[in-house]
Amino acid sequence: MQCLRAIFPSKFALTFKPAKSELLSAKQQSSPPPTSMESLQIQGTILTPESGDAYAAALKRNSDLSSLPAKYVVQPAVFADIPPVLAYAASQKPPVEIAVKGGGAHSATWASSDGGIVIDLSKLNKVVLADDKQSISVQGGAYWGDVYEVTSKAQVDVVGSPLWFVGVGGFTLGGGFGPLTSEYGCAVDNLLSATVVLADGRIVKASKHEEPDLFWAIRGGGGQFGVVVEFVFKVYPPVGPISSGILAFPGTEIDKILAIIPEWKKTQTSRERFTMNFSRPAPHFKPSIAILPSVIHDTDGSRAQTVLAPFRDGDVKPVLDKVGSVPDMLTVSHAADAAMAAAPRRLVIRGTLFSDFFPELLKGVWDKWVAFTETSEEVRGSAVLWDLTLPDKMASVPAGETALKRQPYYWMAVQGRSTTDASVQACRDFTASVVQFVREKNAELAGQDMGWFLNMCQGHENPEDVFGENLTRLRKVKAKYDPTKVWSKGLVIEPLVE
Ligand SMILES: Cc1cc2nc3c(=O)[nH]c(=O)nc-3n(C[C@H](O)[C@H](O)[C@H](O)COP(=O)(O)OP(=O)(O)OC[C@H]3O[C@@H](n4cnc5c(N)ncnc54)[C@H](O)[C@@H]3O)c2cc1C
Known part of the structure; x- marks a missing residue:
């Protein structure tokens, strides 16, 4: 341990920019691994179940379903706190599982560990x-x-x-x-x-x-x-001022709304986008469609007027129309706070990619969602979200330039929310069936299968369906940087040794 402290002196840690990383590695490998977690002399915090409230708080995730009881939660204060934890975990027989927690928003258990070590980055938030x-x-x-x-x-x-x-x-x-x-x-x-x-x-x-x-x-x-x-x-x-807000419609208007979207898309520019939600808002809990627009650089709000006209002045009229100007992304990012605070915390999210806003595809999901959320009050907080961001810029990056799959596509997410443990499995089954339907229907209508969206995966998906032709290179890079699969949570990529 003393050796490690010498290799990573704390005063360098926050701004650590190692010029000769290989040399550091060689020295480090010759150091004996720490004999116990308790012997780690790190600047951050090590929590165990005996740590009480601090430990309980550290296990919390955005979804209650994402929390697992770790044996240790390590909260590094400096980058150099992390290597000794890895050395300890690797020295155990069998090696101890490591999970890494960033913001804790992912709806699977990727950032949690049952009996292993969580490296919780919450103190590294500068x-x-x-x-x-x-x-x-x-x-x-x-x-x-x-x-x-x-x-x-x-x-x-x-x-x-x-x-x-x-x-x-x-x-x-x-x-x-x-x-x-x-x-x-x-x-x-x-x-x-x-x-x-x-x-x-x-x-x-x-x-x-x-x-x-x-x-x-x-x-x-x-x-x-x-x-x-x-x-x-x-x-x-x-990018401000940003026109942002909500237009809500009763579910009875679903066909009309879905018919507007293909026309609307023809005039969409990179300044405007919207999210469309299927949800059952209080107090009536009836199926409802919410369009949540965001128009950037909208100094006088006029672009929002133009963009939203088809949803206001045509065949349909919103029952709720609240769109205003906000200064920046900070304000936008808090717009859903009240809704999130009221939503059930047993949350499972799955999402997938699709080629276009085919009315038939979206209507199929609508019907499934209405039927499911009618089954019981326990699951009626479940919702579906469609992201209508113009894909041109994202898809203009050449395929293979990053590991992210490139093609013009959209993403959608289905949130299964339940108020009881008993209804969690029903939410899991529902979310799985919806994304499967979207993939299959999209393949049928578009003639191509777009695969899964990693940020909304659960972990058991076939990596080829997420990464496509980038998978082989990812497997080779995995072999180079993590041949023994220390990072074994999430959508695991198998190392491919050439
Ligand atoms: C309500 C909601 C809305 C969302 N909206 C969007 C959206 O609009 N667009 C979008 O792209 N995604 C969206 N997501 C998905 C989100 O991006 C993913 O769930 C993402 O993984 C969350 O990151 P996190 O750091 O909070 O998660 P965590 O649960 O902390 O971690 C998720 C995974 O990332 C790993 N990880 C996190 N930080 C690090 C790190 N610093 N180094 C190495 N590994 C790390 C973890 O080990 C874990 O495998 C949304 C999720 C929610 C819950």
């Missing part, structure tokens, strides 16, 4: 905007809300999540589709570099010029290659 306002450094445990607090004050913007409580880590590693994606691409398209703690304890910088294979893989390959302790993103001038 966000620093560069003096020239061209880039922003974000530590691996930050929420997007932490980033937006900084960008809002500095009057700049980044491509991030629509919701503040989603972690920068998991969101970005899975590609990262956000409100600015139609204008600036995905989060991974705006990643300039990253600092990664590898399975063997090395801390390396990855960019187009340093560890290029690693940099390629973490841009869409998920948390399979190391702990990303710092991301550096490209920064843009402010």
Whole structure:
């Protein structure tokens, strides 16, 4: 342990930029592994079930279904706290399972461990905007809300999540589709570099010029290659004012709404997008359709007027119409706070990719969702979400340039929410059947199967259906950086030794 402390002196840790990472690795491998977790002299915190409330709080996730009872939760305070934990876990027979928690938003148990060690990055949440306002450094445990607090004050913007409580880590590693994606691409398209703690304890910088294979893989390959302790993103001038809000329609109008969308898409520009939700809002809990628009650079609100006209002035009229101007992404990211606070916390999410807003496909999902949410009050909080972001910018990145699959596609998500443990399985079955239906129907209507959306996967999906032709390279990169599968949670990529 003393050796490790010498290799990673704490005063360097927060801004650790190892120039000779291989040398560090060689020294480290010659160090004896720590004999116990208790002997680790790290600057951060180690929690066990005996730690009481702090331990219980550290196990909490966005979904109650995502929490597992870890034996240890390690909350690193500096990057250098992580390698000794890895060394300890690897030295045990069998090696102890490691899970990495970023924001804890993922709806599977990928960031939790039953009896293993969770590396909880919540203390590594520093966000620093560069003096020239061209880039922003974000530590691996930050929420997007932490980033937006900084960008809002500095009057700049980044491509991030629509919701503040989603972690920068998991969101970005899975590609990262956000409100600015139609204008600036995905989060991974705006990643300039990253600092990664590898399975063997090395801390390396990855960019187009340093560890290029690693940099390629973490841009869409998920948390399979190391702990990303710092991301550096490209920064843009402010996109506000943003027209944002809700138009809600009774479920009886579903056919008319679905008929408007294909026409609406023909005039869509990269400035505007909307999310469409199928949900049963209180107090009547009747099936309802919500259009949640977001129009950037909308200084006088006129673009929103034009864009929303087909949903206001045609065959249909919203029963709720609240669209206003907000200054920035920080405000947008808090828009759903009240709804989220009221939603059942037993949440399972699945999502998939699809080629187009075919009315037949969406109506099929609508019928399934209405039928399911009618079965009991316990599951009526379940919802379906469709993201209508213009895919052109995302798809303009050449296939193979990042691990994220590239094609013009959209994504959708189905949220199974239940108020009781007894109805959780029904939600799991429902969400699985909906995404399967979307994939199959899309293949039938579009003539091609778009596969799964990693950020909404559950972990048992066939990796080929997520990564397509990038899978072989991902497997080779896995063999190079994690041959023994230290990172064994999530959508696991099998190493391929050449
Ligand atoms: C309500 C809601 C809305 C969402 N909306 C969107 C959306 O609009 N667009 C979109 O793309 N996704 C969206 N997502 C999906 C979200 O991006 C993923 O669930 C993502 O994995 C969450 O990241 P996290 O860090 O909070 O998750 P966690 O649960 O902490 O981690 C998820 C996975 O990422 C790994 N991971 C996290 N941080 C790191 C790190 N720093 N280094 C290495 N591995 C790490 C974990 O080990 C785990 O495997 C949404 C999710 C929710 C719950």
